[in-house]
Amino acid sequence: MVHFSTLLASIAIPLFAALKQVTGFGTNPTNVGMFVYTPSRLASPPPLLVAIHYCSGTAQAFFSGTQYANLADTYGYIVIYPNAPDSGGCWDVHSTATLTHNAGGDSLGIASMIRYAISTYGVDSKRVFVTGLSSGAMMTNVLAGAYPDLFQAGAAFAGVPYSCFAGSGMWNSDCATGKITKTAQAWGDLARNGYPGYTGPRPKLQVWHGTNDQTLSYNNFGEEIKQWTNVLGVSGTPTATQTNSPLNGWTRSSYGPNFQAISAQGVTHDIPIQANDVLTFFGLNTSGGGGGGGTTTSRPPTTGTTSTGVPQQTQWGQCGGIGWTGPTVCVSPTKCIKQNDYYSQCQ
Structure with missing residues (x-):
């Protein structure tokens, strides 16, 4: 997995408060680290964004190298930055435990963080969101499948479908190189099996991928589209397509209001995170973020x-x-x- 430290260092941002580590937050079988950024002014009740780092990364690197915390100062949401327990900084997105609701693995540790934040910080349980890059994008998809009850929306940058890495090891070459293809129904069934018997609402999702990604094949982008359109019960044909959105040469395909797929022409695995676009899709970049005033005004999406x-x-x-x-x-x-x-x- 490539290193994103150089890419993220180029967009590092000043912050008004420190990243705080939290321990004893609940069931955490693999010892995932929990780090929290709380802006000085919070919306009331505060939303929560879970921002998950890439392979070889850390919570601290993702905190300082992305704009999510800086934007939290404007919009009043709390950010949790999980820290992977694996020595290589990658996430367990392969084990049966992590792929299954409340069964264990890294995903359960992250789920416990969210439940802790809701009970301890007064987070609005109906406004919890998740995003990640590379291995963090894979975990975003895992959480959307195994814990759909916890999230309203997710955004995965340069990831793979839920369960694509399933197996005995941390790395799955067949998935990474785009050799695993399934029908939309088969992918959808895998995601639904992450929480057997669940019949509630599913989080809406964005997936992002560069066409020149040589670490996680661009073929995975198409497989993600098949999976989540099936899970969300929408057609695999876009209802709208926008060119040069959000950047020149990028194409945004919308499959109704709850799923977007953004293809970044010529972009490698080092895909630039579009934090403002993500917040718009989530509905987090709204006015009234500070002083307990809540959120009131939605911002245009693209x-x-x-x-x-x-x-x-x-x-x-x-x-x-x-x-x-x-x-x-x-x-x-x-x-x-x-x-x-x-x-x-x-x-």
Whole structure:
């Protein structure tokens, strides 16, 4: 698995509070580490975002190398950064225990963190979200299958379908190289079997993948689409397709309101995380994040493209900052306003 430290270091951000480790949070058979970022001002009740690091990464690296904590200062949600117990920093996304509701593995440790946050921090149980990169994206899919009762939505960057890595070892070459293909029904059945007998709502999902990913084959992107459209009960044919969304050359396919698949043309496994887009899909980038005021105003979901072919960012979207490679021009009448060296926003 490739290292993302260089990529994430280029977008590291200043933070207003420290990352805090929490212990004794509940059932945790594999000793997953729990680290929490709580902004100085919280929404009331606060939502929760679980942000899961890549293989070879750490909770601290994902905390400092992504914008989720910085954005929490604006929007008032709590962030949990799990830390993988494996010596290589990868997640158990292969064992029967981790793939099964309340059966064990790394996934149960993360589920316990969420339950702890709900009971201890007063987190809104109806506004819990999960996102991850690479091995963290695989865990995002595992949690969507094994713990659909805990999440409202998820976003997986450069991952593989739920259960694709199933087997006896931490690495599955057949899945990684895109050799495992199944029907939509077969993939869907695997995900549903993660929580036998569950009949409640399923989290809505985004999946992201670069077309030139040589670590986790782009073929897995198509398999994810088959799996989650089946689980969510929607057609495998997109209802809408947007080009240059959210970045130039990227294509967003929507399969109704609860599933999106974003293909990043020419991008490798080092896919840039689109934090603002994720928060929009989750409904987390809303006003009133501080001071106990709750959330009130939804932000537009995507960037667009003008008739002249110049990509423009919609209101409230990111338009600049160190490491930013997306649109820098805002749709009229909004302007790109600098928040800090790492983040500018269309307002």
